[in-house]
Amino acid sequence: MRPTFHLKTLVVAVAAFSVASIASAAGLDRSGQDITTFLQDGLYAEAVYTYIDADVTGNDNAYIGGDNNAYIQGNKTGDVAESYDFFRYGVKADINDTFSVGILYDEPFGAAASYSGDNNFVARGDLDATINAASDGALPNYAQAEGQFDALQQAVADGATLTPQQQAQFQALGSALAIAQAEQATKGEGTNVEVRSESITAILGMKLGENKNFQVYGGPVAQRVRADVKLRGIAYGPATGYTSHISPDQDYGWLAGMSYSKPEIALKAALTYRSEIDHKMQIAEIYPVAEALGINPVQSNTMEMSTPKSVNIDFQTGINPTTIATAKVRWVPWSDFEIVPPLYNEVSKGSYGPDGLALVGYDDDQWQVELGMAKRLTPALALSGTVGWDSGAGDPTTSLGPIDGYYSAGLGAKYNVTENWAVSAGGKYLWFGDAKGQLPTKKIVGDFQDNDGYILGVKLSYQAQQNFN
Template identity: 40%
Template sequence: MSKYFKLSQLTCALTVISLTSMAGAAGLDRSGQPSEDFSSSGTIAYVSAYHISPDVSGVESNGDKVGDLTEEYEGYGYGVKTDINDKFSVGVFYDQPFGAAVLFQGDNSLTNLTAADDDRKFTSADVSTDNFTGLLGVNLGAKNNFKIYGGPVLQKIEANVKINSKNPALASVDGYALNIAKNDAYGYMLGAAYVKPEIGLKAAITYRSEIEHDSNYAESMPFVAQYGLPSIQTRESELTTPQSVNIDFQTGLNKTTLLTTKARWAPWSDFKITPPLLNENGIALNDLRGKKVDQVNLLQYGDDSYMLEVGLGKRLTPKLAVSGSVGWDSGAGNPVSPLGPTEGYYSVGVGAKYNVTPEWAVSAGAKYLMIGDAEGVLASNGEPIGNFEDNDAYIFGMRLSYASK
């Protein structure tokens, strides 16, 4: 048997359960911005898809129940990377890093079922992003054990939010609607890695910059017209998605077993969405009530987030490998916005990879997330919504991959 660890037999089996499309993760994080393929050797190509089925519900302070408010959603990613020669490599990768899909229904503080117009009955939020990352990698050292890589990132983002409420305490935002038009902006990615194939060792760190968007905010806020304040406005304003650091580590325990660890940090405490009309009218309304505030946000977080995942892969036959993982995510502070009322998670996952040919493989995986309890508070006025406890989510993923040295 070869003394070289069969990385191609195992890493894909672990990757498929690390589609950390994080329903219930910190902030708006969905994909975890995967980075392990940046430091791979040879030619790789993949297409992956996942389905997330979250169940998030709660109880208001008055005892009313808030039924399941998170919608099922799908996502996908793809990438291709190849070595130009023994020193240089290039690649292109796509993922959907941030997002939200929330719909409040039933009879609770974030619905108004007596409204004549269906658009005024329910509260909803839909946020989506697309990332395209270009890669240039350079191998260093006599044995090419050291790698540095980096490249530009094109990010697209758009969002739609509607807030409707029967609760008098939320009257100022009843009927509020926001559309953030799709916007392109640029950032960058940089990383470094050390690899030692004979023992299956790879250690890599990848940094992604924050990306600042100048987006058009189209807002409607009908309640404030009675105070002589503007109720409709479209204006350009900033929206900055957070920077992040991913750490990937793996090592062979023996010729058929691979241990992996992934860690991630993102400063969600710096992130906020501050629509201009909501902010200015919110400050004015607070001033009328004798309360001074500096800023009114639609969405904000209190803490930075940290994620850790440990996995173990085992090659059972030359064609079949299996894996398992456990993970933890800290969340981004508590209380949280009702547009994403979760506080981190614990997770367990399983995966399998089958090599159809020496180069082509199919992988499948599943993950269960035990979502952390959270208190929901509307960021725009600090009004408590309720407690969201004992929630969970399921993730199912598949991946078709090609790898050759």
């Protein structure tokens, strides 16, 4: 006869997983958009704090030339990943034995990277080195470039008609000089990016079937996003000195899913789909080299950006009356995601065709898998362990987040302070995948290897049974 796993004896173990269970390295993913709060039984509420510290170091590219794939190990970048933290809150209640409601808050997407030191991602203000890099080694110093440009400019002033070759040279020299001047104007500043988001999800669920084992659920999602980007150093070529501020914007999407539960064996399974959310954002941009191309270098525009859709699968089942196994799977199509600032894109069209370039984009979709087990040791204490894998979103990847997925291992514990109140704590160690950093032009600008990080989390939760008989 198959044993019955009473939920009361297992619930202490379940929630130990979700403290530091998902924290993503692919694309801009952060929280994993967890909805397990809504899948809890009875009245449930939680507050979760997560801290992430990643060590991402590498070397810039010392190669100067026209081969985008060529790489020669250059100077060390130092740690480019800034530590960050975020909160997650949730509350769920049953209206009756059929309907449930929930409110979830999380910070789903983000980025925090900052370069410093002596490398190609920091503006050194070296005019000769900048001209040399901007011309792929054809011009050894600033004085030579300035002399050639002045000679052509004087010829035009004297009424001469430049040949197509001279005209192209004139424009290239003007661009190279503008790049050098932008590099000098931002001397000492490092490349920096910060993206922050917030999300509130309202969920209504309806249980179906004779034993209420099935549930369908869905609801609206409000999402707020803001960002700041600074590109500095000769690694970014004509984009050095580029600065943008994306003002906070709030837009809306939706969530839908279905779940199945079998309490006698502590089985729960859920499939959740989140829609992409389209944002129309106000962006202020400064692009110094644009002036040399006859484009206003300081502009304010409206930019469209869509945060990606996603699919989450959550599963748990009892192994014995004190042990639970869990699995989480997440898919995000980062290959469909782009950030395309209007001025940045307009400047790039002159060299890269009518569509221009996106500031940020990814080649691959993200797959994430996490497996775990939790064991109830005493009536009040449970321990849990997890192992995980994240596919990343492609290698090479953007230099603003040079990580290609990870492997992870984590431990967690939960202690029931009272019958209803509990505190949980957990940690996870991450082994990041090696990645080449590239520009939107596909030029390799850095190599980042042997990196790691860790996650710490703490949670306060409350749970009480609701009886409608």
